[in-house]
Amino acid sequence: MSYAKALSVGLTGLTGHLVEVEADVAAGLPLLALSGLPDAALHEARDRVRAAVTNSGESWPNRRITVNLLPASLPKRGSVFDVAIAVSILAGTGVLPLAPLQGVVLLGELGLDGTVRPVRGILPSVAAAVRAGVRRVVVPLACAREAALVPEVTVRATDTLRRLIDFIRGCGPLLDPPALPEAAPATGPDLADVVGQELGRRGLELAAAGGHHLSMIGPPGAGKTMLAGRLPSILPPLSDEEALEVTAVHSLAGVLPSDARMIRRPPFQAPHHSASVAALVGGGSGLARPGALSLAHCGVLFMDEAPEFGSQALEALRQPLEDGVVALSRTGGTIRYPARIMLVLAANPCPCAPAAGDAFCECPPPVRRRYLGRLSGPLLDRVDLQVRLLPVTAAQLLRDGEAPEDSATVATRVARARAAAAERWAALGCRTNAEVPGRDLAGRQWRLPAGATRPLEAALNSGAISARGYHRVLRIAWTITDLDGRDRPGSDDVSEALAMRMGRLV
Ligand SMILES: Nc1ncnc2c1ncn2[C@@H]1O[C@H](COP(=O)(O)OP(=O)(O)OP(=O)(O)O)[C@@H](O)[C@H]1O
Ligand SMILES: [Mg+2]
Ligand SMILES: [Zn+2]
Known part of the structure; x- marks a missing residue:
């Protein structure tokens, strides 16, 4: 065998893509060439992977090794591909069978001593793998709980490259994600x-x-x-x-x-x-x-x-x-x-x-x-x-x-008010009063009667507030009404809203 490939995931922001790591091992001067738009950290992978492999007790193939990360168009960042690179190289030299890794995504950075180290972004990476149809992932032990938060995927963990190699050869198990401890009741300031x-x-x-x-x-x-x-x-x-x-x-x-x-x-x-x-x-x-x-x-x-x-x-x-x-x-x-x-x-x-x-x-x-x-x-x-x-x-x-009053009492009122607002603005695609565009607030359907907005018009005419401020006051007035469980703001609500907007004392 001189060619092998392993799967990993690359992140761009929160979006993940499957990355194929392919390795070709050929006769020639000993060399490890990495291609596929790798960034600086990925170039450092070369040294990490070599040291990790030898320090795991495997011999490094003194041949010409080409590793390519696909798709080439995707910018690859970070050290998450280390494990997949090491495995594809070893499989490419024929010292590891490939079959146990069919369809398995490998994530993790390698330490020089052959430990598998945690990486950032495990959750979005595993979620992306699942979305791409993958059902099995191997992750660093320290990230295993986090990976296990993603439904519909079997998570196995490893602490060392050695353990993973033994597993692939069929001579040892991988680790299960540690059980989640009992959740402590959430206590914050009240x-x-x-x-x-x-x-x-x-x-x-x-x-x-x-x-x-x-x-x-x-x-x-x-x-x-x-x-x-x-x-x-x-x-x-x-x-x-x-x-x-x-x-x-x-x-x-x-x-x-x-x-x-x-x-x-x-x-x-x-x-x-x-x-x-x-x-x-x-x-x-x-x-x-x-x-x-x-x-x-x-x-x-x-x-x-x-x-x-x-x-x-x-x-x-x-x-x-x-x-x-x-x-x-x-x-x-x-x-x-x-x-x-x-x-x-x-x-x-x-x-x-x-x-x-x-x-x-x-x-x-x-x-x-x-x-x-x-x-x-x-x-x-x-x-x-x-x-x-x-x-x-x-x-x-x-x-x-x-x-x-304690937080729980206030939170109940807040939840009720939020539900009322979400229902009212659903057709506009807004969840909260703060999100509603000014033109909708002032539009035919939601415009308030002149009696209600009189205090606001006075403030606008006197220059105390701007047109933008006008809409902000209306939004607050709706919130006051929602908290009170009423249908439409009246002039009292608008007056209070105006005071809350202006930082004056009511
Ligand atoms: N309304 C209050 N009820 C109970 N304790 C208060 C109140 N306001 C202040 N304290 C006490 O004073 C401390 C300081 O309050 P806090 O840090 O919130 O003030 P601050 O307005 O942020 O002041 P600063 O402008 O100096 O940051 C609190 O830890 C609390 O012990
Ligand atoms: Mg303070
Ligand atoms: Zn001063």
């Missing part, structure tokens, strides 16, 4: 901890119910960070389709915990303001890593101390926020990662940020204006809800009155 801040709590509930972006401006210690961290606790759990997509993104970023489970709760990402643009939107060499924006897909991206983010970072968020997708241009094409998020911004009103409130501010007015102005153009404009928080008073913190 809204019951937040005292007072009625307006902040209202903003959070409206944001959750309508899918609106939210900004919270207030003095230090008012509870902005506290409130934002509790938004996921009142959002509905992910659908099966969302769960698969979110878990796949986290797999690609290499941030799934090793007891890998499907992510069922909306994710929460809070990048620091010093984070690089790549950390925010994604990037890096080889298989591009999704950034915080994509890790927050179907969940919350929280930008604490938002004005402190660099202008490049703020700018980089603009397009993805609009499209719900991050596009990263790479050699060999553009990679897209999903990024449908709820944005939550928190900020102090000014750089000096007195805890006791704005009355004690010592900043010159231009400094104050500039501070929040950094956010205005690109981001704040897209934020429906703009809430002002006041300092929490000692009286509120010490009061033994009624306990604050």
Whole structure:
């Protein structure tokens, strides 16, 4: 035998394609040539594969070896093909039978010592293999649980190339994915901890119910960070389709915990303001890593101390926020990662940020204006809800009155409101009020009676809000109505919505 082939999977973004790794072993000067548009990491595969094979106790064929990865048109990234390359070479020299690997996809990186090491993106890779009709995969042991999340496929694992070689020769078994430990009950921070801040709590509930972006401006210690961290606790759990997509993104970023489970709760990402643009939107060499924006897909991206983010970072968020997708241009094409998020911004009103409130501010007015102005153009404009928080008073913190509502109670109202909105907008293809285009809100079918929108028209005519702001207020008014279980917004709803939009105190 001088020719053999093995199967693997290559990823472009979240999309995977079957890759055939073929090896031809011929007489001639000892040489290993790799072809099929490999990137730098793949060239390093040459050295890894050779060392791994010899350190697994097999002899390296001192012949002319050509390895080709097909389809050639597909850019191949990363080290995931190592195992398939090693096996195809050994089979090509005739020291391994091929039959046991018919239709089996091999995924994994090789260490120089012959260990099979975990790779990023196992979940989307296995899912792609299944979609292509494959029913058996062999993966690194450390990724086996993750691979086993994909239905309709038999997952076998190996920790070393040696074990895989023994299996192929029929002299030993592969490993089963480790059993999943009992799931610990999900415990996150709860809204019951937040005292007072009625307006902040209202903003959070409206944001959750309508899918609106939210900004919270207030003095230090008012509870902005506290409130934002509790938004996921009142959002509905992910659908099966969302769960698969979110878990796949986290797999690609290499941030799934090793007891890998499907992510069922909306994710929460809070990048620091010093984070690089790549950390925010994604990037890096080889298989591009999704950034915080994509890790927050179907969940919350929280930008604490938002004005402190660099202008490049703020700018980089603009397009993805609009499209719900991050596009990263790479050699060999553009990679897209999903990024449908709820944005939550928190900020102090000014750089000096007195805890006791704005009355004690010592900043010159231009400094104050500039501070929040950094956010205005690109981001704040897209934020429906703009809430002002006041300092929490000692009286509120010490009061033994009624306990604050907990997250479960609020989540029930949110789920009901979301269901009402999804049903109403189904024909438009929208799931939440935040997604409904302005022209539909103002169109014949959904236009509100003049009596209801009077406060809004006054604000528009006085220049207090823009035409875009007009539609945003309408969206919030619908959310208020949904939370209340009513059919159509009235003028009270529109007035409250206007106040929530303008960051004024009701
Ligand atoms: N409304 C509140 N109810 C209960 N505790 C609160 C509240 N607000 C603040 N705290 C307490 O103060 C701490 C700080 O709150 P948090 O970090 O949310 O404030 P912040 O508004 O984000 O302030 P900063 O502007 O300094 O970031 C919390 O960990 C909590 O102990
Ligand atoms: Mg904070
Ligand atoms: Zn100040």
